[in-house]
Amino acid sequence: MAKDPVCGMNVDEKTAKIKSEHAGKTYYFCNINCKQSFDKNPSKYVK
Numbered sequence: 001m002a003k004d005p006v007c008g009m010n011v012d013e014k015t016a017k018i019k020s021e022h023a024g025k026t027y028y029f030c031n032i033n034c035k036q037s038f039d040k041n042p043s044k045y046v047k
Contacts, residue, residue: 001013002016002027002028004027004028004029004030004034005027005029005034005038005045005046006029006034006035006037006038006045007030007034009030011028011029011030013026013028016028016029018030018031018032018034018035019035020035020038020039020042022038022042022046023042023046027042027045027046
């Protein structure tokens with residue numbers, strides 16, 4: 001399981017349809033709103 005970097009919810013990488021690439025890593029999201037927040041400012045959510 002991956003953790004949605006925005007809300008912290010667990011997301012199954014195998015079935016996740018919503019994802020983004022940042023700095024060579026794939027991030028998975030529980031919904032489109034989390035993805036949009038991440039895409040606007042990834043450095044806010046990536047340590």
